[in-house]
Amino acid sequence: MLNLLLIPLGAAALLTAALATTDDETAVDVSKRHERPPHDVQLIIHEGTRLLAADADDGHDEEDDYAPALFARLSAEFPNRFTEDDEGIFRDAWPETRDGAIVWDDENECYWEVVTADRLTRGRQDYVQFCASCHALEGDGFGRSGVALRPPPRDFSQGLFKFTKVNSEKLPDDAALLALVKGGLLGTPMNEWDISDERLAEIITYVKSLSLPGDEDADGSTGWRDPYNQIAGVIDASDDPWTDDPGGAIEQGEGLYHKYQCYTCHPAYADAARTDALRGVEGSGTYPDDHTYPKLRKDSSYTVLDYNVAILPPDFTWHDMRRGNTVAEIYQTIAGGVAGAGMPTWKGAAPDEELWAIAYYVYDLAETYKGNDAQRAAFMRSIR
Amino acid sequence: MTLSHSHSVRSFLGPVRAVIATVIAAASLAPGALAQDATRWGPKESASSFGWRFDDLFMLIVILTGVSFLIMMVMLLVPVFRDKARAGHKASFDHGRSLHDKRFTAIVSVIVFIVLDAWVLVVAMRDLDEGFWNVPGPGEAPNAVRVQVLAQQWAWNFRQPGVDNKFGTPDDILTLNELVVPASAEAEGNEDWFAGRPVVLNLSSKDVIHSLFLPEMRVKRDANPGAINRMWFTPIRPGDYAILCAELCGFAHYQMHGKLRVLSPADFDAWEAEASAMALAAYDENDAGAQWAWDWQE
Numbered sequence: 001m002l003n004l005l006l007i008p009l010g011a012a013a014l015l016t017a018a019l020a021t022t023d024d025e026t027a028v029d030v031s032k033r034h035e036r037p038p039h040d041v042q043l044i045i046h047e048g049t050r051l052l053a054a055d056a057d058d059g060h061d062e063e064d065d066y067a068p069a070l071f072a073r074l075s076a077e078f079p080n081r082f083t084e085d086d087e088g089i090f091r092d093a094w095p096e097t098r099d100g101a102i103v104w105d106d107e108n109e110c111y112w113e114v115v116t117a118d119r120l121t122r123g124r125q126d127y128v129q130f131c132a133s134c135h136a137l138e139g140d141g142f143g144r145s146g147v148a149l150r151p152p153p154r155d156f157s158q159g160l161f162k163f164t165k166v167n168s169e170k171l172p173d174d175a176a177l178l179a180l181v182k183g184g185l186l187g188t189p190m191n192e193w194d195i196s197d198e199r200l201a202e203i204i205t206y207v208k209s210l211s212l213p214g215d216e217d218a219d220g221s222t223g224w225r226d227p228y229n230q231i232a233g234v235i236d237a238s239d240d241p242w243t244d245d246p247g248g249a250i251e252q253g254e255g256l257y258h259k260y261q262c263y264t265c266h267p268a269y270a271d272a273a274r275t276d277a278l279r280g281v282e283g284s285g286t287y288p289d290d291h292t293y294p295k296l297r298k299d300s301s302y303t304v305l306d307y308n309v310a311i312l313p314p315d316f317t318w319h320d321m322r323r324g325n326t327v328a329e330i331y332q333t334i335a336g337g338v339a340g341a342g343m344p345t346w347k348g349a350a351p352d353e354e355l356w357a358i359a360y361y362v363y364d365l366a367e368t369y370k371g372n373d374a375q376r377a378a379f380m381r382s383i384r
Numbered sequence: 385m386t387l388s389h390s391h392s393v394r395s396f397l398g399p400v401r402a403v404i405a406t407v408i409a410a411a412s413l414a415p416g417a418l419a420q421d422a423t424r425w426g427p428k429e430s431a432s433s434f435g436w437r438f439d440d441l442f443m444l445i446v447i448l449t450g451v452s453f454l455i456m457m458v459m460l461l462v463p464v465f466r467d468k469a470r471a472g473h474k475a476s477f478d479h480g481r482s483l484h485d486k487r488f489t490a491i492v493s494v495i496v497f498i499v500l501d502a503w504v505l506v507v508a509m510r511d512l513d514e515g516f517w518n519v520p521g522p523g524e525a526p527n528a529v530r531v532q533v534l535a536q537q538w539a540w541n542f543r544q545p546g547v548d549n550k551f552g553t554p555d556d557i558l559t560l561n562e563l564v565v566p567a568s569a570e571a572e573g574n575e576d577w578f579a580g581r582p583v584v585l586n587l588s589s590k591d592v593i594h595s596l597f598l599p600e601m602r603v604k605r606d607a608n609p610g611a612i613n614r615m616w617f618t619p620i621r622p623g624d625y626a627i628l629c630a631e632l633c634g635f636a637h638y639q640m641h642g643k644l645r646v647l648s649p650a651d652f653d654a655w656e657a658e659a660s661a662m663a664l665a666a667y668d669e670n671d672a673g674a675q676w677a678w679d680w681q682e
């Protein structure tokens with residue numbers, strides 16, 4: 001019977017010999033920084049830290065204050081944990097050494113969250129496992145798998161975020177980041193991360209701890225170590241004013257999209273004459289050649305090897321929107337803006353009802369034309 | 385049940401009853417299996433010019449092994465019934481050590497080797513030689529659609545040369561997890577292996593080993609870091625097909641899939657022109673770190 005056994009072995013040997021004739025070996029060029037060898041990977045963090053939990057009641061618009069929302073949520077979870085003193089400052093009953101304690105900082109007038117070394121270590125270890133191939137062991141975005149990737153994996157020391165659906169002038173809260181990482185970013189390798197909420201929360205804490213030390217004079221945001229930053233939650237999208245009249249919203253949205261000149265970055269979806277009509281101006285003259293194309297933004301705040309990476313505003317009939325699956329999500333992105341990419345925060349700059357109408361219009365553009373090549377080609381021919 | 389009872393176990397599982405039980409079990413499961421959507425059990429229909437060869441080889445192996453399985457079963461069952469103990473007949477036992485038995489075993493082995501292994505090997509080598517390994521060389525397929533594939537944890541980066549048909553130029557079409565190619569209906573059943581527009585791929589990887597698997601095209605090849613592997617196929621029917629990673633490559637390996645869009649030739653030309661124009665709009669000549677095209681490997 002032994003010979004029967006030998007047959008598959010012989011065949012396997014033959015096949016292996018045949019397969020061993022591989023093609024030419026040619027190395028793919030990669031920039032040096034991505035090639036840092038993973039020596040001495042630090043997996044244990046010995047020191048805890050403090051991260052910004054909420055800004056003080058700064059007397060601005062009350063609606064914008066994050067502290068009341070934070071303490072309402074925490075108090076619901078742990079009744080009797082907080083006491084409010086005469087000055088309206090919340091005092092935590094938990095000792096300052098306990099993980100998750102909220103500490104008031106008198107000097108900087110802000111609240112810090114206590115993060116223990118244990119929590120950071122757990123977050124770090126999961127981060128190394130799941131996120132480091134792109135965002136790098138150091139968190140600076142130079143992972144092996146991030147070579148030549150555009151958009152580049154985020155450098156977390158920047159404390160800048162694009163699609164959290166939070167007012168882009170502020171830092172996203174944990175819930176916003178959790179939803180972002182769980183949802184992924186369509187059209188990038190940033191996947192829908194299917195990790196339990198508790199572990200993801202620890203990863204996010206670790207990611208937040210990568211922000212640079214705060215500095216009052218710093219250019220732009222420096223993340224959760226900067227007491228002068230503000231935190232906000234996801235923009236509320238519960239009161240859609242157009243539920244009864246989506247058709248009307250789309251029609252008005254088309255006008256507003258061109259009136260607010262979204263086409264200075266994104267494409268215009270109308271020829272010159274119609275753009276004028278939609279804007280309500282007469283014979284403004286000519287528009288540039290790339291009127292109906294997206295225009296590359298070269299002034300982004302996202303840098304790779306000291307180069308400010310250019311970012312293309314999407315053509316909604318062609319490109320994927322990162323997080324624009326519903327009208328409400330698109331409304332939130334338009335209202336919040338895209339930090340560091342040049343896309344402004346529109347909330348406050350235009351009435352909510354108009355922003356919703358634009359969102360309906362953008363959603364309809366993607367619904368109608370994206371992936372329907374023939375229909376899109378006919379439409380583009382009609383405006384180019 | 386203790387060892388002392390083992391003889392009753394053995395008698396319960398006596399060969400005849402065991403066979404009957406197996407047949408009943410198989411018969412009761414079969415209708416359920418057959419009632420399922422048939423496509424769930426086999427691969428999806430082939431949609432490439434030489435994919436049918438893979439299917440034929442698969443069928444050949446199923447038939448050869450199926451038939452030899454039946455023959456083996458008959459050879460096992462006949463003695464079980466014929467030689468069992470019964471009134472006036474004592475069960476006979478035989479260790480098969482006689483010269484006659486050894487010769488019989490040798491003959492069966494040779495037949496199995498020639499009919500099964502050698503046959504399958506010859507067909508497989510012919511198919512590989514004419515199909516899978518026969519990547520069009522320089523000038524052999526001037527119409528070929530060329531694609532550079534750069535795998536990474538956990539996505540497929542595709543680069544097509546665009547309307548100028550040169551790699552590493554501003555109009556290169558870059559797509560992520562989506563590859564768009566034209567169908568070549570004329571390649572179906574054509575004597576000319578490279579009829580129509582074969583799709584020729586250069587595969588490499590940034591980090592670990594991945595494997596580009598296009599099940600409906602019946603092709604699969606590893607993408608190795610530091611090397612460039614080649615692969616080719618000619619799609620014959622427009623449609624959306626699967627792109628998978630067939631090499632366990634880390635935590636999110638299961639998310640490393642994409643869509644192969646096969647368009648009619650006219651649709652493809654229109655798509656290529658528009659995608660090239662879009663690529664020009666997105667191209668930033670100063671961003672040295674974003675360029676990753678390599679010299680095309682024939």
Ligand SMILES: [Cu+2]
Binds near residue numbers: 536629630632
């Ligand atoms: Cu893979």
